[in-house]
Amino acid sequence: MNTAMTFEEKIRDVKAAVGRVRTLLESRPFDSVYFVACGGSRATMYPGKYILERETSKITADNFTAREFVLAPPARFSERSIVVLNSYSGTTAETVAALRLAKDRGARTVAFTMWPDRAIGEADEVIFYEDEPSNPPPNFLTIFPAVYQVVFTILDVVEGTGWLPPVTQALEQLDGIYARERAKREQELRAFAEQYWQEPIFYTTGAGLDYQMCYIMTVCILLEAQWIHSASFHAGEFFHGPFEVVDENTPYFVTLGLDETRPMEERALEFLLRTSRKVFAVDARDFDLSGMEPRVRKWIAPVVLNRVLQMYGEALALRRAHPLSIRRYMGKMSY
Amino acid sequence: MNTAMTFEEKIRDVKAAVGRVRTLLESRPFDSVYFVACGGSRATMYPGKYILERETSKITADNFTAREFVLAPPARFSERSIVVLNSYSGTTAETVAALRLAKDRGARTVAFTMWPDRAIGEADEVIFYEDEPSNPPPNFLTIFPAVYQVVFTILDVVEGTGWLPPVTQALEQLDGIYARERAKREQELRAFAEQYWQEPIFYTTGAGLDYQMCYIMTVCILLEAQWIHSASFHAGEFFHGPFEVVDENTPYFVTLGLDETRPMEERALEFLLRTSRKVFAVDARDFDLSGMEPRVRKWIAPVVLNRVLQMYGEALALRRAHPLSIRRYMGKMSY
Numbered sequence: 001m002n003t004a005m006t007f008e009e010k011i012r013d014v015k016a017a018v019g020r021v022r023t024l025l026e027s028r029p030f031d032s033v034y035f036v037a038c039g040g041s042r043a044t045m046y047p048g049k050y051i052l053e054r055e056t057s058k059i060t061a062d063n064f065t066a067r068e069f070v071l072a073p074p075a076r077f078s079e080r081s082i083v084v085l086n087s088y089s090g091t092t093a094e095t096v097a098a099l100r101l102a103k104d105r106g107a108r109t110v111a112f113t114m115w116p117d118r119a120i121g122e123a124d125e126v127i128f129y130e131d132e133p134s135n136p137p138p139n140f141l142t143i144f145p146a147v148y149q150v151v152f153t154i155l156d157v158v159e160g161t162g163w164l165p166p167v168t169q170a171l172e173q174l175d176g177i178y179a180r181e182r183a184k185r186e187q188e189l190r191a192f193a194e195q196y197w198q199e200p201i202f203y204t205t206g207a208g209l210d211y212q213m214c215y216i217m218t219v220c221i222l223l224e225a226q227w228i229h230s231a232s233f234h235a236g237e238f239f240h241g242p243f244e245v246v247d248e249n250t251p252y253f254v255t256l257g258l259d260e261t262r263p264m265e266e267r268a269l270e271f272l273l274r275t276s277r278k279v280f281a282v283d284a285r286d287f288d289l290s291g292m293e294p295r296v297r298k299w300i301a302p303v304v305l306n307r308v309l310q311m312y313g314e315a316l317a318l319r320r321a322h323p324l325s326i327r328r329y330m331g332k333m334s335y
Numbered sequence: 336m337n338t339a340m341t342f343e344e345k346i347r348d349v350k351a352a353v354g355r356v357r358t359l360l361e362s363r364p365f366d367s368v369y370f371v372a373c374g375g376s377r378a379t380m381y382p383g384k385y386i387l388e389r390e391t392s393k394i395t396a397d398n399f400t401a402r403e404f405v406l407a408p409p410a411r412f413s414e415r416s417i418v419v420l421n422s423y424s425g426t427t428a429e430t431v432a433a434l435r436l437a438k439d440r441g442a443r444t445v446a447f448t449m450w451p452d453r454a455i456g457e458a459d460e461v462i463f464y465e466d467e468p469s470n471p472p473p474n475f476l477t478i479f480p481a482v483y484q485v486v487f488t489i490l491d492v493v494e495g496t497g498w499l500p501p502v503t504q505a506l507e508q509l510d511g512i513y514a515r516e517r518a519k520r521e522q523e524l525r526a527f528a529e530q531y532w533q534e535p536i537f538y539t540t541g542a543g544l545d546y547q548m549c550y551i552m553t554v555c556i557l558l559e560a561q562w563i564h565s566a567s568f569h570a571g572e573f574f575h576g577p578f579e580v581v582d583e584n585t586p587y588f589v590t591l592g593l594d595e596t597r598p599m600e601e602r603a604l605e606f607l608l609r610t611s612r613k614v615f616a617v618d619a620r621d622f623d624l625s626g627m628e629p630r631v632r633k634w635i636a637p638v639v640l641n642r643v644l645q646m647y648g649e650a651l652a653l654r655r656a657h658p659l660s661i662r663r664y665m666g667k668m669s670y
Contacts, residue, residue: 039575057410060395065571071595072543075392094571201536201564208407218566219576227580229536231553231566236400236429240374241554243664245562260406271670329578335606 017127018149025157030082035063036098037086040220046212048151058158066094079106090118112146139174144303170292170300193319201229204253208261209302221313225324235264251278255305258284259298352462353484360492365417370398371433372421375555381547383486393493401429414441425453474509479638505627505635528654536564539588543596544637556648560659570599586613593619594633
């Protein structure tokens with residue numbers, strides 16, 4: 001990606017790449033899609049498994065941490081598979097190894113990356129995304145819109161459903177939605193940070209796609225960037241073990257979405273409000289998604305939830321004077 | 336299950352039930368198997384997804400927390416599906432709802448339970464298991480052997496592989512293996528409890544099937560039965576976020592298995608031994624599985640790991656004077 005390009009030119013390039021992914025998918029039949037990456041990059045692609053699994057029975061979809069995919073691949077993985085990878089740095093060893101295995105097996109490959117000229121760029125099609133705090137791009141150029149465009153392109157190719165246009169239209173609205181969420185939460189963000197900045201542990205829970213947004217909050221923000229102990233549990237599992245540790249001083253983030261799995265989240269929240277004084281809920285019903293086609297809202301809500309959770313992470317980081325970019329091991333020692 | 340029956344009679348009954356499951360599977364073709372339950376009961380059936388997914392491409396297999404399966408079922412779920420359920424109490428509301436949905440859709444159903452005369456007993460075939468601390472049954476009568484017999488029966492029906500006899504022979508050896516593991520660890524269990532009984536948090540990590548054994552340790556033992564904060568991470572995800580929270584005082588359980596995913600576990604262990612003074616590893620290479628056919632050992636090792644992890648949980652419970660049976664919410668309030 002030429003860094004001298006304007007955002008508008010980059011957006012045109014991303015849309016052109018999504019078009020080439022459609023051509024790649026249409027070139028011959030496929031029966032399975034594997035979304036393969038590590039950590040937050042893996043969780044960001046979980047919508048691929050979740051949405052395809054619910055919207056089509058014609059193909060299978062799964063989500064793997066990259067090295068498990070390489071060391072113990074599924075028997076169904078073949079030249080009839082599509083392998084979708086995601087490596088922010090373009091060089092994540094496990095994800096690059098998965099790409100090479102996929103190419104050896106004759107599978108078609110699509111990769112998301114910030115750095116298309118690095119190893120991950122050897123995929124059949126590469127979709128560029130940005131995540132540059134010093135020069136923030138339009139949200140349409142970040143990872144979730146890239147993932148969603150590919151996921152709904154796959155669905156459209158398989159089912160002829162025409163999801164991509166309304167999904168793209170919804171994704172183009174994210175800048176405005178995020179700005180409004182930040183503005184209306186300004187006071188709440190400060191109050192949240194003031195209440196919680198000294199907590200040594202913070203749990204997260206959600207259901208459906210939200211569960212993986214909680215995982216991203218736990219793994220990328222709390223553990224990796226803040227060194228705060230954390231665990232994320234699926235809200236459907238919460239009452240089968242995890243809830244017994246809760247007392248009035250146990251901090252818990254709860255997400256509430258717009259899809260069919262919301263009752264699990266409401267049940268967890270209701271219990272937590274009775275048992276802990278430190279419960280913080282983010283509810284997608286508070287987001288203004290009115291400019292989107294109704295059928296896409298439940299799928300876009302988790303993306304907005306992810307960004308709003310991140311705002312609370314940023315508020316914590318500021319109050320704790322612990323920048324989100326500090327690492328003690330990553331890039332500092334070999335492992 | 337008649338409580339006046341001897342263990343030998345019960346074992347005969349379980350084997351007869353497994354035979355009826357084979358007949359049920361052979362009655363007409365199926366294309367998918369869903370393992371559906373909650374918490375530890377769900378994780379105990381994870382070998383169903385993991386093993387079938389790696390040993391056959393002829394059917395698909397997945398593992399769901401029960402209420403998500405009911406509220407947002409996969410599109411592939413149909414009358415051509417087998418739904419395998421697990422409810423210790425026989426009345427778990429989410430799992431019973433999944434059974435009813437499966438029957439409504441015309442899927443064939445198999446259920447594991449302690450209480451076959453309760454709601455879950457309406458499944459097409461029911462396999463009884465025991466978990467009675469006051470009168471411990473042979474391990475062959477507990478849940479993992481029941482799950483494994485069904486999983487390998489499915490595989491044998493689909494692929495004609497003949498796994499069930501060597502797997503059954505291996506499962507019948509568990510009593511001896513557990514007794515030897517307990518005896519040789521007697522001092523270590525006490526030393527472990529003495530070192531760790533005051534820790535407020537304990538992480539677990541493993542890969543492949545072991546990851547779900549770590550989940551069971553985290554959810555059923557540490558959180559539910561000991562009220563110790565805990566999170567379990569896949570060893571392949573460990574270096575992509577979770578490891579940044581580790582300092583020299585962070586307690587971590589690491590499992591090491593015998594299958595292809597072991598290198599991920601070894602890498603996590605090596606890092607942890609360099610960064611924390613509180614790392615405790617359980618290595619399946621220390622188990623004597625020599626009486627089993629070589630090809631089944633990697634699949635049986637996680638079952639033994641589960642039992643050995645539980646021994647450390649029991650040792651902690653004893654030292655903390657916090658019996659594993661104490662609950663603060665389950666059965667004490669409605670939620």
